[in-house]
Amino acid sequence: MLIRNETVGDIPAISRLVTEALLTLAQSTGTEASIVEKLRADSALALSLVAEEKGEAVGYLAASAARIGTQDGWALIGPLAVLPSRHRQGIGTALMAEALLRLRATSRGAALVGDPAYYGRFGFRSFPGFGVAGCPPEVVQALPFDGIEPRGELIHHPAFGLDQQV
Numbered sequence: 226m227l228i229r230n231e232t233v234g235d236i237p238a239i240s241r242l243v244t245e246a247l248l249t250l251a252q253s254t255g256t257e258a259s260i261v262e263k264l265r266a267d268s269a270l271a272l273s274l275v276a277e278e279k280g281e282a283v284g285y286l287a288a289s290a291a292r293i294g295t296q297d298g299w300a301l302i303g304p305l306a307v308l309p310s311r312h313r314q315g316i317g318t319a320l321m322a323e324a325l326l327r328l329r330a331t332s333r334g335a336a337l338v339g340d341p342a343y344y345g346r347f348g349f350r351s352f353p354g355f356g357v358a359g360c361p362p363e364v365v366q367a368l369p370f371d372g373i374e375p376r377g378e379l380i381h382h383p384a385f386g387l388d389q390q391v
């Protein structure tokens with residue numbers, strides 16, 4: 226398996242794979258592929274990683290700049306998506322490992338909204354006073370690279386449609 230940056234030729238496959246993977250998630254909004262398109266159109270994809278196997282895109286991870294409270298320099302990971310037929314084969318783990326390696330060089334930490342049962346294995350956890358309005362606190366997680374605990378609201382890029390501004 227190869228983890229690499231997206232190319233122009235990947236764009237239709239990324240949209241299909243994100244849509245298909247997220248359909249398997251009960252809390253999916255069905256808008257995740259269009260969020261990626263909006264981030265791309267706004268040149269806001271800090272990372273756009275494709276997992277490729279035998280010439281096929283089987284997994285995808287996006288990251289974009291985010292703020293926590295008044296603190297800039299965070300990276301928001303999401304969406305992370307793996308083709309349903311390829312779940313539980315280590316593709317999500319490989320994408321996350323590469324993303325964290327790269328983000329350590331550019332960001333003060335990574336944050337995301339997702340299932341703690343999955344993201345806990347990468348070191349993500351919730352913190353008191355850290356969250357997103359309307360989300361259960363345990364699903365809003367961060368991995369500070371400098372050990373400093375995040376505090377305040379996790380502010381996504383406007384492409385996520387959460388009525389917030391970075």
Ligand SMILES: CC(C)(COP(=O)(O)OP(=O)(O)OC[C@H]1O[C@@H](n2cnc3c(N)ncnc32)[C@H](O)[C@@H]1OP(=O)(O)O)[C@@H](O)C(=O)NCCC(=O)NCCS
Nearest residue numbers: 246247250305306307312313314315316317318339342343
């Ligand atoms: C979540 C997702 C990205 C995981 O990718 P994956 O390639 O299937 O995951 P991996 O094979 O790297 O899994 C690593 C471990 O996590 C476990 N795992 C996978 N999905 C999990 C989940 N949803 N909850 C808890 N554990 C999970 C696997 O069993 C595996 O554990 P093991 O090493 O003890 O066997 C993938 O299942 C997916 O695309 N799901 C639909 C979209 C989604 O939920 N995206 C995240 C949005 S928050």
